Amino acid sequence: MQVPMDCAVLAAQAGRTVLKWKGTTCPVHLSYTSVLYLFPKAMDPITTAVDFPTSWLLKRTIKGLSEITETRSPHGKKTNLSAEEHEDFVSSVGGGTGFVGRALTQLLRSRGHQVTHVSRQGGTDRISWEELSRSGLPPCDAVVNLAGENVLNPFRRWGDAFSREVISSRVETTKTLAKAIAAAEQAPRAWVLVTGVGYYRPSPTAEYTEDSPGGDFDFFSRLVSSWEAAALIPGSPARGVVVRSGVVLGQDGGAISQMLLPFRLGLGGPLGSGLQPFPWIHIRDLSGIVCHALEKESVRGILNGVAPSSPATSNGTFAQELAAALGRPALVPVPAWAVRAVFGAERAVMLLEGQRVLPKRTLESGYHFIFPDLAGALKDIVG
Template sequence: MRVLVGGGTGFVGVALTQLLRSRGHEVTHVSRHPGPDRISWDELSRSGLPPCDAAVNLAGENVLNPLRRWDDAFRRVVVTSRVETTKTLAKAIAEAERPLRAWVLVTGVGYYRPSPTAEYTEESPGGDFDFFSRLVSAWEAAAKIPGDGTRQAVVRSGVVLGKGGGAISQMLWPFRLGLGGPVGSGLQPFPWIHVRDVAGVVCHALETEGVHGVLNGVSPASSGTSNADFARELASALGRPALLPLPGWAVRGVFGSERAVMLLEGQRVAPKRTLESGYCFVYPDLPSALQDIVS
């Protein structure tokens, strides 16, 4: 199968590309600049889809970039990098001479309202209560194409953990130095997934006939994981204590109150339809995931 991957040069994109190629698929990336095995977004807009059987969009500016001030200009960048790239791909897919076999969009569990008690499945409501939930709604709406000739799926990803990138890349050194700990109260849910499983769920959605609609991209154990649990398990995997919490006021000072919600609050999310669809997680529990990452 020939797969077109938007935003495929990032952390998750590299893992997905490696997995797809290991399974015998050809991969072409859509990025800002053309190059070997890639085309630009401008080229896609002008000329339409290159030869492919399926498409994925992973594109999106890093919301939690501490070097970017959370202002209107950066909000527009965050929206455009997700919604407009998805619109571009969806339009090209809809106008293609023959339907693709599958079209998969990766969004986020920010669709669901943060809560210390509620547990969400793919059927749970959301998408209408703050900037990030409305962003996910607009993002997913942009992916919809008319007709049923192409299977369409959405993977709502949790916090992605893995070697060399993702959320954990900025946490490892403080924890290695014994300076790590929970964020804020530590009581907030921590919806996580190993990068191999994000790639695995996307690959599963691409390859498996009958898989469509929303799949929650979170570990089966994540609905019972708090931020303090994560800090404790990461410290244990490194043989260090986890005694120094990061105060909520410091998080809000760096990221602003709107972004800080992503770190200081959380959602209990279960991958109900993901498991029912037949996907088997490589890293279903936190200790095994963290041992792989820190080894």
């Protein structure tokens, strides 16, 4: 396949995918290492839609809360980003057919930027990871990696094989892109990685900013440390930005889509005690922060991808607000033992405990949140 000279890269989540290209629709299956490339304006962009499986009620409820890195952002809605004139660019984004990747792609295209797809296997208008490793990164202005197997997939038993897959889907894809950036004849101007707030130690009272320590107390915090370390490119002129995301809320994917059925039936409720902090962000704000980081030359380093009101939100508060937005009660809590039975003790900590995270540097960088409060975010999603 011929890869356009002006392109960018995105890696994707597993799922059944419909690929639309120049009016032609064809079903394809993409692995979690699928990537989205940005094509130049002269070519039609690729759009995708991913369909994820559902499950029985308990798993569906918990699975919704587990999907913390994926969304949709339809065209035509107002943007939080500055209306000032900005330079169009070509970007490379890993995870582009996933929840967050689709929203980011739509936002980038709406702002005049260009987008392409890369997957495990090459084909028409796609490039494979193998080809990327062999031939290098095509000239582009920015690279974003969103790739990563869902750690809290309730259909996968936690063990050595799955933990290796979780690590590889994040660390190895990041290393591949970082290596390609380092070897590029003309390095991209920006290199953005989206990780998670699991970097910070769970606590009912401590509040964390981007400067807070972490990354060294359990498997998941060490995973984030390794993930972010894999993105480091010593001596590279590319601006490095890491966005540590909270639970991503949006339509047609992520936490909300898997929780709607039990909550609509009046069977929703908090997990465990419901007192644990619930760090969250609307999908349009997460994609907005990434776009902001790409467009604003002064942005670099760590940004927390959580809403400003997130530190005051508990799991119980979230359950009550979602139920209220749907006009239903939230009277059926999921007991802690059931969460541990589905996920095992190690993974259950991610749902039964949480962190109070503040987007201090994100706000200082000039980003303006579209949905700073939970009620407004949920009204937009389910109202």
